[in-house]
Amino acid sequence: MKDKKSLRRDIALVGVIFLIGAAVAAAVLLLSKPGGSVEIRRNGQVQTVLPLEKDTRLVLKDESGSNTLVIENGQAWIEQADCPDGLCMKTGKISRTGQSIICLPHRLSVEIVGETSPSDVDVIVK
């Protein structure tokens, strides 16, 4: 009788521990999923990473020229640039993981990075 009782308690204890573990795992998975970030690269090298949710205005400057990056309301775009083609400004606003703005003359890329899911595309062909 006593053994049966303790067996039930053991099962309950293992169950409780499992539930706590599952809750911790869920919390870790949820909390580790960052809101998107804006990664700024020059010549392929990461210069800085900024949170997408914090409004910012930043002039990205080097010897090739300058591009003004704006992050506002969860979107990022190049507002002003002195490159000859201005394609980085024409790209418009980006907000989803994997989207990017490229300024070829200034060898600059701005990309939204963050958690990806299996349903995301790996690459866009254009």
Next chain:
Amino acid sequence: MKKSRLAAALMSALFLLPIASGCNENAEKHSTRELFAMDTVMSLSAYGERCEEATLAAEEEIKRLDALLSTGSSDSETGRINSGETVTMSDDTASLFSRSVEIYEMTGGAYDMSLYPLTVLWGFCGDNPAVPDEESIKKTMLLCGSDKIKSDGSTLTLSEGQGIDFGGIAKGYTSSRIMEIFKSFGCSGGIVSLGGNVQCFGTKPDGSLWRCGIADPSSPDDGMAGLLTLTDRSVITSGGYQRYFEEGNVRYHHIIDPSTGHPANSGLSSVTVISGDAALADGLSTACFVMGKEKSLALRRASDDKFELVLISDDGEITITKGLKDCFSSDREYSVAEG
């Protein structure tokens, strides 16, 4: 009894720990690299124990080919050929030359490496493109035509005013080389995008295939016209929406029709070619954009399944060839070409 219960509790906790930490211990190594070369941005991604060495070697190979093939540099092999010098072709140039001739003949001249003088005339090589006068176009067209370029297989000499540019197949050729490099380092999978020209092999670490979105020509930076799920293929798109200029409210894109000397106007807004042969896919994407839908589909029928097509017309209508039935998906309506 209490001790064994405590042990059970600890065992359970230990068992659950990897779940809580996301099980990252066994994740496969992944290396990504971005670089600017061949007048575009390139991204490389490879999985495997030696992926870092693999992407580094790929970057070196891209830089080597860029220096060899650049039309903008008078020191490059292509630059020397275009200056009129008799050049003993390197293996890469000889291979690009013979592939270019092959695709020229296959497409009835719609892909033509010798259009370089026309590209220069339109100003697409510089910062100030403009519409040339009709007489200059006609005169320059007389210099073009790959059949007018003679080679004995090892050397190449151009006549006055002629010029070649392997840009129409160079990125496909380069992505094939990168796939070979990734495989030589034992990578389990990899994908590259050389300015939107994509090639992939193997699988992702979870065993799934690569997902390649095709840009919507009416909104290329934001929208997607369709999705291809595949591997061991190159996927290369040509469209008039990427490089163009406007004059008098008319848009002039950079893909010249060799038969008119003007930007191609075949009723297609984008052509995507899917093939295991990336140089072929690269050359054909340009050629099919020039040829239009019916001629492209006829070429596909005559080519023994060497390539598949996704054609998007100026009014947004999507047509795919039958080999893509199981790997293409789209939110929009599309038709599968017969034959």
